Amino acid sequence: MNSFMIKKLIFKDWYFNRYIMLAYLVGGLVALAVMFSGGTTAFTIGSILLVTAIVSLGCHLVLGTVVQERTNQTLPFVMSLPVSVQDYTAAKLFANFTVFLVPWLLLSVFLLSIMSSSQIASGGAVPIFTLMLFWMVITYLIMLGTALVSESEGWTIVAMAVCNTAFTLVFMGLNAIDGIGGALLNQPDVVWTGASLSVLAAEIALIVLILGLTFYFQSRKTDFL
Amino acid sequence: MTAATMQGVKKTYKHFTLDDISLELPVGQIMGLIGPNGAGKSTTIRILMGLVHQDAGEVRVFGHRMPEGEVAAKADIGYVSEDMRLYGGQTLKWHMGFIASIFPGWDQAYAEDLLRRFDLTAEQKIKGMSHGQRVKASLLLVLARMPRLLILDEPTTGLDPVARQEVLAALMDVLADEDRTILFSSHNTQDVEQLSDSITFIDRGKVIASDDKESFLDRWRRIRLEVPNGTRVPTIAGQETMQISGHISVVTTSNFSEASARAYEASGARIMAVEHMTLEEIFLSNVSASRGRALQ
Amino acid sequence: MNFILSQTDRRPMYVQIMDHIRQKIEVGDWPAGQQLPSIRELAISLKISVITVKRAYLELEREGVIEVQHGKGSFVADRGGEVPHAAPVSPITALESHLDEAAVSAGRLGLTEDTFLFEAKRAWMRKQEETET
Numbered sequence: 001m002n003s004f005m006i007k008k009l010i011f012k013d014w015y016f017n018r019y020i021m022l023a024y025l026v027g028g029l030v031a032l033a034v035m036f037s038g039g040t041t042a043f044t045i046g047s048i049l050l051v052t053a054i055v056s057l058g059c060h061l062v063l064g065t066v067v068q069e070r071t072n073q074t075l076p077f078v079m080s081l082p083v084s085v086q087d088y089t090a091a092k093l094f095a096n097f098t099v100f101l102v103p104w105l106l107l108s109v110f111l112l113s114i115m116s117s118s119q120i121a122s123g124g125a126v127p128i129f130t131l132m133l134f135w136m137v138i139t140y141l142i143m144l145g146t147a148l149v150s151e152s153e154g155w156t157i158v159a160m161a162v163c164n165t166a167f168t169l170v171f172m173g174l175n176a177i178d179g180i181g182g183a184l185l186n187q188p189d190v191v192w193t194g195a196s197l198s199v200l201a202a203e204i205a206l207i208v209l210i211l212g213l214t215f216y217f218q219s220r221k222t223d224f225l
Numbered sequence: 226m227t228a229a230t231m232q233g234v235k236k237t238y239k240h241f242t243l244d245d246i247s248l249e250l251p252v253g254q255i256m257g258l259i260g261p262n263g264a265g266k267s268t269t270i271r272i273l274m275g276l277v278h279q280d281a282g283e284v285r286v287f288g289h290r291m292p293e294g295e296v297a298a299k300a301d302i303g304y305v306s307e308d309m310r311l312y313g314g315q316t317l318k319w320h321m322g323f324i325a326s327i328f329p330g331w332d333q334a335y336a337e338d339l340l341r342r343f344d345l346t347a348e349q350k351i352k353g354m355s356h357g358q359r360v361k362a363s364l365l366l367v368l369a370r371m372p373r374l375l376i377l378d379e380p381t382t383g384l385d386p387v388a389r390q391e392v393l394a395a396l397m398d399v400l401a402d403e404d405r406t407i408l409f410s411s412h413n414t415q416d417v418e419q420l421s422d423s424i425t426f427i428d429r430g431k432v433i434a435s436d437d438k439e440s441f442l443d444r445w446r447r448i449r450l451e452v453p454n455g456t457r458v459p460t461i462a463g464q465e466t467m468q469i470s471g472h473i474s475v476v477t478t479s480n481f482s483e484a485s486a487r488a489y490e491a492s493g494a495r496i497m498a499v500e501h502m503t504l505e506e507i508f509l510s511n512v513s514a515s516r517g518r519a520l521q
Numbered sequence: 522m523n524f525i526l527s528q529t530d531r532r533p534m535y536v537q538i539m540d541h542i543r544q545k546i547e548v549g550d551w552p553a554g555q556q557l558p559s560i561r562e563l564a565i566s567l568k569i570s571v572i573t574v575k576r577a578y579l580e581l582e583r584e585g586v587i588e589v590q591h592g593k594g595s596f597v598a599d600r601g602g603e604v605p606h607a608a609p610v611s612p613i614t615a616l617e618s619h620l621d622e623a624a625v626s627a628g629r630l631g632l633t634e635d636t637f638l639f640e641a642k643r644a645w646m647r648k649q650e651e652t653e654t
Contacts, residue, residue, distance in 0.1 A: 002296055008327060016312075073310040077363075079276055080304035081327060082296045222278035255570060390568075397565045419526065419534065422572040439576050442533060486650070498646055501533055 005083045006091045013095035017061065024057040025103040032110055036120065050111065051136070051167070054104055058140035059160055061096055062147045089218040092148060093211060100140050108133045116190050124187030127196040128171075128180050134203040135170050139163040141207060145214035174199065226252045228374050228406040229273060234282030236268060243268050243430045246282070250374075253403045255396075257417030257438075258410035259504070260427035261512055266410040267306070269427065270378050273408075274304055286374065300328070303367030306378035310359070313352035317345060317362050321369070328370045336369035343391055357388045368395055375399060377409040381416055389413075393420065418442070418504035428512055445507050446481040448489065449498040450474045456493035461485045465514040477502065477510040526569065534569060538577035543586060544612065546597055553599040557587060560595075 031053050035046025069075050078088065112130065115122040146159040175181030179195030229250040236243040243265045250256050258266050271277040272284060275295030284291040286298040311320055325331040340347055343361040351359060360383065367375060380396070381389045393416065399405050411417050417424060418438070425435040434441065444463075452458055452474050458467065463480025474494070478485060481499075490496060502510070530537060545551045557563070560578055564571040578595055581587045588598045627637040 005296075005327070008323075012323065016314075072313065073308055074312055076276070076304075076306055076309040077311060080274065080299065080302075080309070082299040084296050087296070393568050397568050400571065401561065401565055403561070419568065420570050422570045437572055438570060439535065439572055483650075496646075498642065499650060501531060503531075 002083060002087045005081065006087050006094075009078070009083070009088065009091035010095040010098075013092070014099060017064070017095075017099045020057070020060055020064065021099050021103055024053055024060070025106060028053040028057075028103060028107040029110070032107065032114070035111075036114055050107065051132075054107065054133075054136050055139065055164060055167075057103060058100055058136070058143060061100055062140075062143045062156060062160075063153075085221060086215070086219055089148065089215055093144065093214065096144055097141070100137075104133070104137065121188035122185075123190040125185045126190045127192055128174055128185065131174055131180065131196065131199050131203065132167075132171055134200065134207075135167070138203060138206055138210065139167065141210045141214075145210055145217075148214055149217045228252045229286045229408070230284070231269070231273065232283045234269075234272060234279045234284060236272060236277065236279050241265070241268075241430060243272075243279075246272075246427075246430075246432055248425050248432060248435050250406060250408055251423075252373075252406050253400070254422040255400060255407040255409070255420055256423045256425060257421035258408065258425050258427065259412075259414060259417050259508060260410075260433075262412075264427045265430045266427055267308075267378055270306070270376055270408070270410060274299070274302065274376060301373040303370055303372035303375045304377075305360075305363045305367055305380060307382055308378075309363060311351045311363060311366075314350065316348055316350050317354075317365075318347040320351070320362070320366055321347060324366050324370060328372075330371040332369055332371055335371070336365065339365045339368060339395065342395065343388075357384050360384060361388060361392065364392060364395065368399070371405075373405055375405070375407045375409075377407070379411055380409055381411060381413055389416075396420065414503070414505040414508055424504070426508070426511065428515055433511055433515065442501065442504065442507070444481060445477065445479050445502045445510075447498075447500045447502050447506070448476045448478065448481075448486070448496060449500075450476065450489060450494040451497050452494045458489065458494050459492050461488045465510050466517070473497075477506075477514075479507075479511075526567075534573045535576040535580065538567070538569070538574060539581055542577070542581060546586065547612075551597050553597050555597045557595040557597065 028050055031046050031049035033046075034049055035043050037046070069078070083091075108130075111133075112126055114120055115126055115129065142163055143156060143159050147156040150156065175185075177195055177199075178184075179193035180199065184191065184193075227249055231246050231248050234243065234246040241263070246265070246269055248256075258269070260266050268277060272279050273286065273291065275284075275292035275298065278292050286294075287301055289295075289298040291298060311317075321336060325333065325336075339345075343358075343365060345354075345358060345361060345365065349358075351362065354362065360380070364377075364380060375396075377396075381392055384392060396407060396409075397420065399407060409417075409420075421438050423435070423437045424441055426433040450458060450473070452469075452472050454472075458474050458476070460467075461478065463478045463485060465477045465479050467477075468475045476489075486496060486499065526534060526537060532540075542551075542557070551557070557578070558566070560574045561571055563569075564574045567574070578587065578589065582589050582595075585598055587595050589595045623641070624637065627640075632640075
């Protein structure tokens, strides 16, 4: 693994995406402001805006760097440099993951700390919100992996559609579990139960698995162009 | 000393097979790759670059096995292909800085000289450039790095005559250093004929010929024969095509010698003319001959 | 050296280069003993492959027009026995006088213009075949 070139490619992708990262961070902060401006309606609208911001960031990144690199035919340019398929994949995954994670992390931290604070006292909803935030990371990685491996705009968009539909279903599913959702949501205190912790562990495992699978399938390609 | 070798390389696609490709690229030479569209030139080049993995056969560039050694090999190869694009939203200057930061061989003074010769503006964004300017920009980026091997897929296609001359001059400058090598594929048989030290001819996934240019051009002739009534022109070894129009037969041969000329005259036909053929004419004759045989 | 390969000239490239070098020598631009550019230098300035220039030099050496001294370079041969031209003669003018003679002969023999041109072409072919062997 060629760490010199991998770093170069990561910095390049960060440089290309600098405005996107900023724009969505700002959008997310606006959504947070709406969420806590007062009343349940504002909260609901704000949360929808927040989810939209984070999910759109993911879609924008995937279509913007990965798929575009193929349609704009800049892939041969990158592959003519002293890099292997593994180097390219590692750099793409890392760069795109971090570009997503930075706004996501900031927004998540803001959201969860506001929720846990005494003024808002929605601590009970923190576990389920955390799990949904992690689900958004999983969604993003599924889209990213699909884009890299399938090299197809069509399949990537299918993945996006499926993941986004699944979002509501996953929330409903988690809400139905006693230790995670339901009555727990109205409590002011943050309580992590065995159920919520095991789901979190499963999500983290899933993240690692998706990264590994993406890497594996990329390495097996014999026709990189 | 060879810069690159391919031995028995095979690659199978659904509708196309590259079969038993072998070629040798000596250091310090310029090799032209010619062949019709879809013949397999681009695939051959991609296999050489490690961008496509061959199904069988060995490929070595500067001793490195491809595609396993692609990272080490590509440090010494400058590659420009027709289907390659630079980042539209960035300037040429950004690209120059990017490449310069990767390759220690980058010569900034030479890069600036090329900017002048190619009539390019470094501060211009790639998407604002015309096709010709973009091609020249891509070439500038590989030339200023001073790589030991230049692999160019259709470097002059789509360029206006002025740009083409600028590019050809820059390519020939590369050869001032005897240790540097060029492989280029082109539809422009005139460029290939003029610049190449050796020629490899690919058609339908196979190498039809791979030879030094002068010997190659020397072996081919077009012979105009006057055929009197009752005489049949025999098929002499090396004959590729024959076109008959009344009493005149025009034959092309890939293996001309005094003996073959005598053989035609011995049959009763009279040689009216023996002409050298341009590379384009050889190309056309070769392809029509192989298609003719295939159809039979 | 400023020289552009004619696109319509059907002669092999190395022959064109040889002719141009011979002209330079004949008109006196390159006197005996003058060093020729190195094969690689000439190839780059003409934008012609090294192998073609190499062949031209080899053929010229074989004809005795130039001398190749290994390690030093190529030089215009000193053809001491040849009568140097008193004044530079254009190749076309030189040919014209020969052709004028041939045309006069053809006229005396009662041949037509077509036959004259046809035989001229055959003579050219014979000359080509001779240089190729």
